[in-house]
Amino acid sequence: MKIKNIYIPLLLAVFMAAGILLGSFLNFPEDKRSMLSSAKKTKLNKLMDFIESEYIDDVDADSIVDLTVNSILEKLDPHSVYIAKNEMEAVSQSMKGDFVGIGVNFYMYKDSVAVIKPIHGGPSEKAGIKSGDRILYADNTKLYGRELPNDSLFATLKGERGSALTLTVFRKSENKKFKVNLTRDVVPIKSVDVAVMVDDKTGYIKINRFAETTYDEFHEGLVTLKKQGATTLIIDLRDNGGGYLEKAVDIADDLLEDDLVIVKTKNKKNREDITYASDDGVFEQGKVYVLINENSASASEILAGAIQDNDRGTIVGRRSFGKGLVQREMPLGDGSAVRLTVARYYTPSGRSIQRSYADGEEAYFDDFQKRYENGELYAADSIKVADTLKYKTLRGRTVYGGGGIIPDVFVPLEGEHGDEALLMIMKSGVVSYFVFEQLDAERKAFDGLNKQQVIDKIINTDVYYRSFSKYLSQSGLVLPLQKHKQEIKYYLAAEFVRQLVSEKKYYQMLLKEDSMVKKVLEQ
Incomplete structure (x- = not known):
């Protein structure tokens, strides 16, 4: 498959965070009211009973119910979603933020479970x-020489906390096979x-x-950075599709002075809830930059x-996705759940940043390609703003609603127009697997080397x-490598450092060449 310009938006879209679809949601108490009226529920129940008892062929009732629920939610908005029990x-x-297992990063390499790196601790x-x-056996379950799907592997390696597991391991570098007893945690x-x-x-x-x-992770990191002398903070939210709203609020609270508005939410009954900053912020002074894309x-x-509406810091990057809807999760009793949009949120200035979804879900999620085609990813003056949706920040600056957060400082996509796919690949799992396979072939050649070596x-x-x-070509990817030769070498070196030295050293290397971070350091 040769990568041409027409494929680039599709390839880039593949890397979009899956969390955008599921979005953020609030943990409201479970609502006891029915989702549908009694009469309509009876109609659906009668139909399901009729199919199960009389339909001429055997049917999977669960799959029919799943289709029904999805069909209902498709009539609502793009972020009201059904999560099947096998995905839940x-x-x-x-x-x-955690699971019970053995703690390894792995992938199937030549029909065996290869450990990329054990998780620290x-x-x-x-x-x-x-x-x-290589993990050959988990207890008596053979893991090599089989085309095991990931969900089967995960099910085998995970288990109850405190449960024992015996692994049979082959260490290629020492050409030996041995058993390891461990306790899942x-x-x-x-x-x-x-x-x-x-x-x-x-x-x-x-x-x-x-x-x-x-x-908790953010707070721990921030306290550590302050002790190391940080008076300026960069928060990188690129490719972050969301999650729990209240955690974003907690982080904002650490950065904003007492009584400043963090967010407003408004539900179907037009009830407005306003969340304010408290007086115990860890980083209420000092410069703040937020990176978005x-x-x-x-x-x-x-x-x-x-941060933007309170004039607390500078937003750097490209216009954000544009999701201003809040979901509540409701379990359906069989392990599945629905996340239903129950409110809209508004920034402190009162703006909704939700994009229109009037043209349907497909057009809504295809917005990325529109941005690519109209040049918005490369030039700030190509960003479409609604002049009718002007708002004022705390200090009177003009900001806009109706379609994401527009950055204060614009930074275009890295690389020349048309070369974005290559740079995205250089930050993907493709590089991780390549480097692992190189190390697997010559690990001893790297023994004892420090970062610079x-x-x-x-x-x-x-x-x-x-x-x-050659690795990319064999994978069917033909990309313009030669003119980015030095960049490619640098990214490869960073991934070698990641697998051999540490995650922090890896990030320190990438940040030196990061266009948004460079822009911050120029301010």
Whole structure:
């Protein structure tokens, strides 16, 4: 498959955060009122009973119910969604911020479970599992030489907290097979990727979603950065599709002075709830910059809107997604659930940033391609604003509603027009898998190397660049590599550092070349 300009919007859209679709929701008490009137429920129940008892062929009643619920929700708005019971566990774990398991990052490589890296502090690391190890058996369940789907693998490796598991492991670097006994435990799913200093006064925190643990992770990182001398803070919300609204509120509260408005919500009965900042913020002084892009949605926009409307900091990047709806989750009793839009939220100035969905769900989610085609991702003056939806910030600056948060400082997509797909791939799992396979083939050649030695080993030769080019070609991706040769080498070196040294060192490398971070440091 040759990547041409016409495919780029589609490829970029694949990388959009899945959280945008599910969005943020509030934990209201469960409403005892019926979703449908009694008569209409009776009609649906009669139909289902009739099908089950009389229809000539066997049918899967659950699949019919799923289709019915989805059909109902499709008539509402793009963010009222049904979560099937087979999807609910993964969604819940992501939002909870942890799961019970063995604690490894892995993928199926040549029909075996290859450990990319054990999670720091997790059961596998404590038991001595290392990067490159193959997990052959989990107790007596064979894991290699089979085309096992990921959900089967996860089900095998996860279990009750405190439950014992014996792994049979092959360590290629030592050519030996051995058994490891470990105890399953809680493994965190980080929503804050990193909190790191980018220079002697600027701290950087990357938030990938707003889960139950997000504020605690953010607060811990912020306190650490302050101790390291941070007087300027960069909060990176790029590609953050949302999550729990109240966690975005908690973070805003750490940044805003007492009694400033953080967010307003208004429900069907026009009841308005206003949330104000309290007096115990950790970072109420000092400069704040918030990075957003076209995939920053929902709770990300709440946080960015609170900072912008209160003139607390500077929003940097590109126009955000434009989701101003709040969902409430209702369990349906069989393990599935519905997230129903129950309110709209408004930024402190009173603006709704929800985009119109009058043309249907497909057109709504195709908005990214429209932005690409009209040049908005490359030039600030191509952003369409509604002059009728003007609002004023606390200090009287003009801001606009009706379609996302428009940044104060615009930064276009990185790279030349048409080359975005390559740069997106360089930050994707493709690079991670490539680097793992290179290390798997020659791990001993990297033993004992420090960060700079690893970087020099990758950058000062074309060996890994050529191997990566071949790797992409074999995957069916033909991309303009040559004119980005040095950038590609740098990204490859960063991923080698990530797998061999640390996550923080990886981010410190990428942030040096990040166009939005550079723009902040120029301010």
